Structures are given as C-alpha cells and as structure tokens.
Amino acid sequence: MKLYYTPGACSLSPHIILREAGLKFAVEKVDLRSKKTETGVDFNTVNPKGYVPTLVLDNGAMLTEGPAIVQYLADQAPESKLAPANGTFERYQLQEMLNFISTELHKAFSPLFNPAFPDDGKRIFRDRIALRLKTLDGLLEKNAYLMGEQFTVADAYLFTVLNWTRPMQIDLEPYASVKAYHARIAARPHVQAAMAAEGLTK
Structure with a gap:
C-alpha cells in the first residue's frame, strides 16, 4: 500500500500508525500548492479531493479521510491493539x-x-x-x-x-x-x- 502525505500535515497520523502496526508500505510526498507528487504525478488524478492523507491499496482501492484510514490500518494488525474490536x-x-x-x-x-x-x-x-x-x-x-x-x-x-x-x-x-x-x-x-x-x- 502507498500513503500520499505532506510533511507535518494530518497525514502524519496514518504514517505513524503504519509504523506502529508493522505494515509494509510506501510513501509519496505531495506538494499541496502545485498538486504534484514527488514523482511528478498530478495529485488530483490520484485523489480528486486534492488533499492528504490518501491511502492506495495494492489492489487499487483507495481511502482518503484520516479517521477512516487509521481504523482500516489498525484492523489489518489487530494484535497491535491500535483500535478496539469492531462492534464493541x-x-x-x-x-x-x-x-x-x-x-x-x-x-x-x-x-x-x-x-x-x-x-x-x-x-x-x-x-x-x-x-x-x-x-x-x-x-x-x-x-x-x-x-x-x-x-x-x-x-x-x-x-x-x-x-x-x-x-x-x-x-x-x-x-x-x-x-x-x-x-x-x-x-x-x-x-x-x-x-x-x-x-x-x-
């Protein structure tokens, strides 16, 4: 999976959780003013909302809101206890x-x-x-x-x-x-x- 982030922005939260959960991931920095990623991609083509965080899974599925992203990540590593079990x-x-x-x-x-x-x-x-x-x-x-x-x-x-x-x-x-x-x-x-x-x- 890949996290699109801007240094110090709210995308730092899922960046921390990816590491706390011990998940495999890549990151790509986004310049929110130019809407360009560090590899030169138009970020609006990745996330039409135009802001970070954006998490793209290996199958191409995407999540774009921080609270949803971090809960998804926590559920990928339940042993990390980063979120209580669903339904509780x-x-x-x-x-x-x-x-x-x-x-x-x-x-x-x-x-x-x-x-x-x-x-x-x-x-x-x-x-x-x-x-x-x-x-x-x-x-x-x-x-x-x-x-x-x-x-x-x-x-x-x-x-x-x-x-x-x-x-x-x-x-x-x-x-x-x-x-x-x-x-x-x-x-x-x-x-x-x-x-x-x-x-x-x-």
Missing part, C-alpha cells in the same frame, strides 16, 4: 474521540493557517481551541492515553494536531497534562521514525 462499545468510543479531534480541533486550526482569514475570526478559533485543550487536559490528567492506558489511533491523530500549536504559537503551558502527553507520544520510537522520515526532526 470501546470501538464507538474511539470513533467518538476521532470525530472530536477532527471536528473540534483539526478544523479549528484550519483558519489559523490561512493568511487571508481575518484576525478577528482567528481569535474566535483560538478561543475554541483553548476550550477543547482544557477539556483534553482534564481527560489526560487521569489517563496516559485518550482511551486509557492503551495507545490507539486517536493518539496518533491528536499528537499530529498538537504539533500545530508550535507554528501557530499556541502555548501548551496552561495545559500541563496535554503538554506531558504530547512529550510522551513524541518519545515513541515509531513516532520518531515517522517524524524523521518526513523531515520534521532537527
């Missing part, structure tokens, strides 16, 4: 958390990356992010990971989004549990390997 209540709790990260955090960051977005609007989204970080801080005060004591695909996604606090100059100091959690995830060997492969480490 815990699996629905995982999906709840993935949706929370996607809609309440990930999308709240999007306007901050847009230089054309008005500053007044950005302040509204910064306040929304602060509220969500406070919620997560309370959760992570009690748990090592989002789902308790087991690292899951939701942790790879949250870690990826938390990485954006640095370029957006959002201080994690008020959220001690979130800050410690981010450092804990960053120390995982497969996370470090994915970060290095994307050129995100010094």
Whole structure:
C-alpha cells in the first residue's frame, strides 16, 4: 500500500500508525500548492479531493479521510491493539474521540493557517481551541492515553494536531497534562521514525 502525505500535515497520523502496526508500505510526498507528487504525478488524478492523507491499496482501492484510514490500518494488525474490536462499545468510543479531534480541533486550526482569514475570526478559533485543550487536559490528567492506558489511533491523530500549536504559537503551558502527553507520544520510537522520515526532526 502507498500513503500520499505532506510533511507535518494530518497525514502524519496514518504514517505513524503504519509504523506502529508493522505494515509494509510506501510513501509519496505531495506538494499541496502545485498538486504534484514527488514523482511528478498530478495529485488530483490520484485523489480528486486534492488533499492528504490518501491511502492506495495494492489492489487499487483507495481511502482518503484520516479517521477512516487509521481504523482500516489498525484492523489489518489487530494484535497491535491500535483500535478496539469492531462492534464493541470501546470501538464507538474511539470513533467518538476521532470525530472530536477532527471536528473540534483539526478544523479549528484550519483558519489559523490561512493568511487571508481575518484576525478577528482567528481569535474566535483560538478561543475554541483553548476550550477543547482544557477539556483534553482534564481527560489526560487521569489517563496516559485518550482511551486509557492503551495507545490507539486517536493518539496518533491528536499528537499530529498538537504539533500545530508550535507554528501557530499556541502555548501548551496552561495545559500541563496535554503538554506531558504530547512529550510522551513524541518519545515513541515509531513516532520518531515517522517524524524523521518526513523531515520534521532537527
């Protein structure tokens, strides 16, 4: 299978999970401005949505949304315990958390990356992010990971989004549990390997 990614974007989440699950894969970098892959392919011909992540399987089938991709990957290596079994209540709790990260955090960051977005609007989204970080801080005060004591695909996604606090100059100091959690995830060997492969480490 092949993962199309852009360094540091939300595609880092499935990149981490591919490594955590021990799956065989290739990666291809995408320039989202030019819509060209590193081999010169028009990315729109790969994924008409025009954004990453995109996972293409060996049989040509494709998945394009991060939360769906990471669950698929986790199910290819159930022994890794990266997601609870399908049909269990815990699996629905995982999906709840993935949706929370996607809609309440990930999308709240999007306007901050847009230089054309008005500053007044950005302040509204910064306040929304602060509220969500406070919620997560309370959760992570009690748990090592989002789902308790087991690292899951939701942790790879949250870690990826938390990485954006640095370029957006959002201080994690008020959220001690979130800050410690981010450092804990960053120390995982497969996370470090994915970060290095994307050129995100010094």
